[in-house]
Structures are given as C-alpha cells and as structure tokens.
C-alpha cells in the first residue's frame with residue numbers, strides 16, 4: 001500500500017472513531033459538531049498512539065476534537081500573515097527569510113494548529129508556481145533562506161517537492177532551504193516507505209543545505225518509526241530541527257517537556273523553539289498556558305537539561321516579530337525581540353506588568 005493509500009484511510013469522522021473505540025452518543029455528537037467547522041484527520045498510525053483508557057490522554061488532545069463545550073474566542077491569523085504576503089502563498093516578514101505556503105494539506109490536522117483558517121480546507125493561500133517564487137527571490141538578494149511550509153510540504157507528491165527544490169536550489173543568493181513538516185511525528189510512513197523522496201532530498205541537499213523543521217510535542221510521539229524517519233532524513237545530509245508548542249494538558253509538566261527534549265537530543269534532533277501557543281480560534285482557551293506559568297515550567301525544564309536541551313528558546317511568534325520570553329523581574333515579565341519585523345527592534349528588551357492571566361501580548365502593549 002502506498003503512503004497515499006494509507007492517508008486516504010485517515011480517521012475523519014466521529015463514526016470512524018466509534019468503529020474503533022467506544023464513544024458515548026453525546027461524545028460522538030460533540031465531535032460531529034466540531035468537525036463541521038474544523039476538519040479532523042488522523043492517520044491510523046497516530047490514532048494508535050492514543051491511550052483511550054485515559055480521558056486526559058495528551059496524544060488524544062492533539063488529534064481528536066474536544067467533547068466538552070466548544071469555545072470560539074481568538075483569531076485566525078495570529079501572526080499577521082496576510083500583511084506579510086507579497087505573492088499568493090509567499091510571505092516576506094523578516095528581511096532575510098521568505099516563507100512559502102506550498103500545500104493546504106497535512107497528514108494530520110492538529111487541534112492547536114495556528115493555520116486552521118486553511119489547513120485541510122482550501123488552497124486559496126497556497127503558492128502554485130515555484131518559478132514565480134524563484135523570480136521574487138532573485139529580485140530580493142537580501143533573502144538568504146526560504147522556508148517551504150504549509151500545511152505540510154511533505155504531503156506534496158514527489159514531483160512537486162522536486163519542482164520546489166529544483167527552483168529553490170537555482171537561486172544563487174539562498175544559503176539554505178528549510179522545509180516545514182510534521183510527518184516524522186504524525187505519519188513517518190511518508191518518509192520510511194519512499195526511497196524516491198529520500199533521493200530527491202539528497203540530490204537537492206548536494207546543492208543547498210536542507211533543514212527539516214518538525215514539531216514533536218510529547219515524548220510518546222517519538223516512537224521507533226518516528227526515530228527511523230528522522231534517521232533516514234539525517235542520512236541524506238539533512239539537519240532536523242524541532243519547534244515544540246507549549247500546550248496545556250500535553251507538555252506543560254516540566255518532567256514531560258524535559259523528557260521530550262532529552263529524547264530528541266538522543267536521536268540528533270536540534271532544538272529550535274518552545275513556542276507559546278497562539279491565540280487561535282478554538283485552541284487558545286484549551287491549550288494556552290499563562291506566560292508566568294510557562295516561565296516557571298521552562299526554568300524547571302532547563303535545570304535538568306544540558307546545553308543541547310537548553311538551546312530551545314521559549315518564545316512567541318507575534319505579528320511584530322519573534323519574541324523571547326526571558327523571565328520575571330520585580331513584578332514584570334521580561335521579553336526580548338530575537339527577530340523583529342522592523343529590523344531596528346531586533347535585540348530590544350521590554351517589560352510588561354506580570355499578570356497570571358496573560359497568555360499573549362496585545363498589539364498596542366509593546367512600548368520600546
């Protein structure tokens with residue numbers, strides 16, 4: 001069976017779940033209501049990681065819609081992506097980096113997804129033409145790297161992935177290419193069963209260094225199959241990096257987050273960020289951890305990590321830039337721009353009154 005055949009069997013409805021595990025009528029109805037608005041799609045592989053005996057199972061929370069009241073607070077574009085869009089599916093927020101949305105699809109739709117406005121739904125925000133994007137990059141030599149994301153760039157078929165990599169490797173001013181994918185986590189079969197994909201990545205990597213940016217959020221996601229997919233990527237000369245999202249009820253326990261970081265280091269995954277969960281519709285009320293609490297969790301995690309684990313910055317991807325959440329000082333929460341949309345602000349430090357309810361920073365709160 002090909003990886004596409006496997007994905008075609010994803011669990012997408014309450015009935016699909018009820019065929020595999022026991023769910024009350026009420027739970028099924030709640031899932032039905034939720035999936036009318038935001039799709040569910042879970043590969044059989046990931047579904048089988050869920051412990052259905054535990055109503056608070058963290059893997060279940062990542063994949064399966066909630067069965068309690070559905071709250072709709074939040075926004076759909078949490079990072080101001082529309083204001084950074086220069087061509088369809090092409091965002092140029094930071095001087096040196098261009099982000100390309102290559103696919104509206106993912107192997108699995110994560111419940112905390114910040115791109116739920118289009119993931120699993122439409123492709124109206126997706127870049128269609130690699131040559132056009134390469135043309136933009138050639139006109140902007142200040143851009144030295146590109147991130148091929150989505151959705152999930154590995155859900156494209158091999159021909160399309162090759163098309164993107166061929167076009168990007170021909171842009172002389174690019175130093176490296178990043179590809180955003182969660183298939184090592186949710187659907188490692190995509191990598192483990194496809195030597196042609198590995199060959200495409202290896203060939204492109206001989207021209208430009210490729211980095212994979214993935215998202216392990218819980219240590220139980222790092223299974224033998226997941227580890228194998230990471231190893232196969234590394235064997236093609238790819239550097240695999242991770243961006244975890246700090247998620248209530250999933251990894252907001254220092255022991256769990258610490259275990260995750262250590263496990264990732266043991267298979268050669270390089271830490272990049274621990275992101276504050278964004279205020280996205282249908283996710284913020286359930287998954288966001290207040291910043292003061294997040295700081296305590298991450299401080300505790302760092303105490304038991306070596307330098308590799310501590311390399312993950314606790315940060316938020318904010319409309320104004322990537323903001324490191326540094327800590328608490330005299331009743332203030334301290335932040336620093338790691339990367340600002342306005343380059344003048346990169347490195348600047350600012351503080352806001354500590355507030356145990358605060359999970360995000362409003363648009364007008366930052367005074368530099």
Ligand code: SF4
Nearest residue numbers: 106109110113151182
């Ligand atoms: S893999 Fe990323 S883009 Fe896709 S649903 Fe999950 S969080 Fe969203």
